[in-house]
Amino acid sequence: MTSRTQTTFAPPVMQARRWLADVTFSEDTPLINVSQAAPVDPPPEALRDAMAEALKDPETHLYGPVLGLPALRDALAARWSAQYKGRVKPENVAITSGCNQAFAATIAAICSDGDTVILPTPWYFNHKMWLDMSGVTAVALKTGPDLIPDVQAAKALITDTTRAIALVSPNNPGGVEYPAETLQAFFDLARAHGIKLIVDEIYRDFDSRDGPPHGLVSDPNWGDTLIQLYSFSKAYRLTGHRVGAIFASPDLLSEVEKFLDTVAICPSQLGQKAALWGVEHLDDWLDRQRREILDRRAAIHDNMPLLTAKGWRLMGCGAYFAYLEHPFAASSADLAPKLVSAIGVLALPGTMFTPADDSSGERQIRIAFANVDRAEITTLFARLASLDWPLATPTSPA
Incomplete structure (x- = not known):
């Protein structure tokens, strides 16, 4: 066995x-x-000082809401709406224990045994590992010399068992920034086939382009197709505190909540308060x-x-x-x-x-x-x- x-x-x-x-x-x-x-x-010294202060709050040491602190969800919704020039509500945001957990929770919410998810190769190995452990088959979408996935090649891989296409941009391991038109084409493909487009944007804060890297969130119905993943590990050096996020439809997040409640109950309160302080004070x-x-x-x-x-x-x-x-x-x-x-x-x-x-x-x-x-x-x-x-x-x- x-x-x-x-x-x-x-x-x-x-x-x-x-x-x-x-x-x-x-x-x-x-x-x-x-x-x-x-x-x-x-993390920067000012953030560490804020974390030390947060430790004095008794609530920091208790369970919190499964989907995350309301203040952090509010702040992220406002930031995403401004940066992506779209409409993101707090109920579109869930806080997770890191971005890997965000991916794991998303797959648990949309997939069953025998389903498939398309991953461009070279792929992020933890995505492949989680699909393996979930009984979900990773379907390799081989990229060309420029490491940019081709939407027509992806279309040829979609079957009745396909539940999602998962992209990482800026990419790990390749480093490439997917063009906005590439992401839009994959969004349109996923919507046409009734599957999800997962876009892991953990490195978005280090994108070389000014302005939003894509216009997907400006679609008023983005939540029927798009799932975005994010993490504070790189932005504020909070790797050990494990704070990530999912941006998705409220219906999907109600399924995600079941996974999160079973696995971790809630994200770290200290990590979340640190992330919130960072959002409010560390832009420069x-x-x-x-x-x-x-x-x-x-x-x-x-x-x-x-x-x-x-x-x-x-x-x-x-x-x-x-x-x-x-x-x-x-x-x-x-x-x-x-x-x-x-x-x-x-x-x-x-x-x-x-x-x-x-x-x-x-x-x-x-x-x-x-x-x-x-x-x-x-x-x-x-x-x-x-x-x-x-x-x-x-x-x-x-």
């Missing part, structure tokens, strides 16, 4: 951390860890963080010619990620562990983001650059350029 957890793979980030065992790094070549996107710095601080991330993105492009000359290709870059195609003969599954001992770099192989029968991941590596500054990015690229491993045989033209 196979349990639900046995239907899926081990957590990739935890697997990668084990590659560090028994490896000693010198002062001249310290470890450069670009394996995980979570910020390692604490968050804008500075965005500009810093955009400068690191620029540093990737500035240093890329060094790798291009060695046969590497930049497939996507944005938010926290650069997605690279390497030139070597060996699979990235074998190369990534070797990078640790060879040049002191911890990165994730593309095989962690692709189906087992998709060989494209063998040529790909994800770089998460949120925790490395411009100087460290320069060092990272110099180390990668120093590799002289056997090269892959060039593919002959068809």
Whole structure:
């Protein structure tokens, strides 16, 4: 008998951390860890002070509403309405224990055993893992060289069992920002087929574009099709406090509430109060963080010619990620562990983001650059350029 957890793979980030065992790094070549996107710095001091003050409130230590603090739901509804130029009400908002739980709750609310959900590849591995553990089949929608999913290819994959298409923009792992017209086309496709479009926008605060990244919420009936996911982990460095959000129709959130009440009862009160304080006070601080991330993105492009000359290709870059195609003969599954001992770099192989029968991941590596500054990015690229491993045989033209 196979349990639900046995239907899926081990957590990739935890697997990668084990590659560090028994490896000693010198002062001249310290470890450069670009394996995980979570910020390692604490929240800003003013936010930590506000959290310390919140701890004095007895209600902080009690159960709260299952769908989240009303004040936070109100604030998010107002922010979403303004930023997306649409109408979002508090009853369209649910607070969750992180964005992964937001996805899990959404799938529990819309899917049953044997259903299918379309995921563009390379995919975010935790989405695939949750679908596996839910008895839901992930249908791979392979993207092209630009990593942008094609709506006509998605249309060909829709069947009677399809319940949703799940997109991540800005993308993890690819970093690409999906064009507004791409998201609109997927919205129209989902609505035409009576399925949901899930858009995970956890990295939206670091989008390089000014203004709303899409116009989906301006549709007066957006809730019949669209489900948006969000998190405060990246925005305010609240990773350990697990505060995320779902934006959806009230009818769907009534189903989500059943899941949340059973799994966690309510999100962390302290985390929610921290998120609310951030929404009310940290816009300028968050804008500075965005500009810093955009400068690191620029540093990737500035240093890329060094790798291009060695046969590497930049497939996507944005938010926290650069997605690279390497030139070597060996699979990235074998190369990534070797990078640790060879040049002191911890990165994730593309095989962690692709189906087992998709060989494209063998040529790909994800770089998460949120925790490395411009100087460290320069060092990272110099180390990668120093590799002289056997090269892959060039593919002959068809």
